[in-house]
Amino acid sequence: MQNVKIFVINLKKDVQKRKNMEKVLQGLNLEFEFIDAVYGKDLSNAEINSVYDENLAIEYNGRPMSKAEIGCMLSHLSIYKKVLEDNIQNTLILEDDVQIDGKILDVFNNIKSFPKDWECVLLSYYKETYYKKKYCINYSSRNKISDNLKVGRFISPMISGAGYIINKAGARTLLNATGERIKKPIDRYTGDETYVNLYGIMPKIVSVDPYFGEQSNLELERSHLMGYYKENNKSFSNVIRKYLKKFYLFQLFKTINIFRQFLIREIEQIIFIIKNFQKCIKKPQAYENKN
Numbered sequence: 001m002q003n004v005k006i007f008v009i010n011l012k013k014d015v016q017k018r019k020n021m022e023k024v025l026q027g028l029n030l031e032f033e034f035i036d037a038v039y040g041k042d043l044s045n046a047e048i049n050s051v052y053d054e055n056l057a058i059e060y061n062g063r064p065m066s067k068a069e070i071g072c073m074l075s076h077l078s079i080y081k082k083v084l085e086d087n088i089q090n091t092l093i094l095e096d097d098v099q100i101d102g103k104i105l106d107v108f109n110n111i112k113s114f115p116k117d118w119e120c121v122l123l124s125y126y127k128e129t130y131y132k133k134k135y136c137i138n139y140s141s142r143n144k145i146s147d148n149l150k151v152g153r154f155i156s157p158m159i160s161g162a163g164y165i166i167n168k169a170g171a172r173t174l175l176n177a178t179g180e181r182i183k184k185p186i187d188r189y190t191g192d193e194t195y196v197n198l199y200g201i202m203p204k205i206v207s208v209d210p211y212f213g214e215q216s217n218l219e220l221e222r223s224h225l226m227g228y229y230k231e232n233n234k235s236f237s238n239v240i241r242k243y244l245k246k247f248y249l250f251q252l253f254k255t256i257n258i259f260r261q262f263l264i265r266e267i268e269q270i271i272f273i274i275k276n277f278q279k280c281i282k283k284p285q286a287y288e289n290k291n
Contacts, residue, residue: 006032010096040067056183080171101205106146119170119197124206125158155279158191163206
């Protein structure tokens with residue numbers, strides 16, 4: 001008997017993604033339910049203004065949120081409300097563009113082995129910067145839940161919304177954390193333990209499908225809005241680039257800049273490891289809900 005309710009968030013127009021998820025989940029003999037996603041582009045300005053605060057979004061994110069991010073947020077919030085209304089104990093929330101490892105069955109069979117205080121467990125997660133990926137889960141907090149899987153606490157915020165399990169308490173916590181006005185994307189809440197009592201499965205067993213991920217409405221609009229961030233955060237290098245182009249030396253600048261970025265990443269990686277070494281091995285403190 002499947003002890004986890006599965007919801008898959010899907011836009012009605014994304015028929016191919018829907019069929020792919022049906023194939024994947026049916027192949028694992030899992031029961032699931034599609035949730036019609038909120039299509040941000042269909043929202044009127046009045047609807048957006050009633051739930052979204054752009055000034056707060058710029059304050060927290062350095063840029064406005066895209067309509068796709070707002071729609072995605074509303075989709076996840078609708079599931080949290082459904083969890084509470086229907087008294088669902090454990091829920092797996094999936095985006096419709098993911099790949100799923102068969103080890104997910106081990107997770108379902110061993111939820112009782114999760115830490116007693118868990119509210120949200122990420123099955124998919126990543127850092128925006130590549131060098132932090134290896135050092136995301138605290139060594140002292142890792143608990144074996146099956147022969148192939150462990151669960152543990154993160155040492156720093158993750159980004160994730162593609163696949164995670166929440167319990168009823170977690171749904172309530174996330175609803176309270178997000179508040180009445182949308183100001184941050186959902187993956188900035190589900191991957192941050194300051195908002196919810198958070199754990200992660202190691203190794204990850206849900207990942208974004210490379211083919212469908214390229215067609216993600218969320219990522220396409222988010223990438224477009226990064227122009228806002230760059231436009232409002234001009235650096236000294238932007239000024240140099242302008243003058244190098246003027247004197248036809250841009251290619252030289254580009255080569256120098258690539259080397260500069262490589263050097264910065266390597267230095268940052270060393271700093272990150274040194275700075276977070278204690279966090280990696282020291283037993284983390286008990287979770288404290290600050291909301």
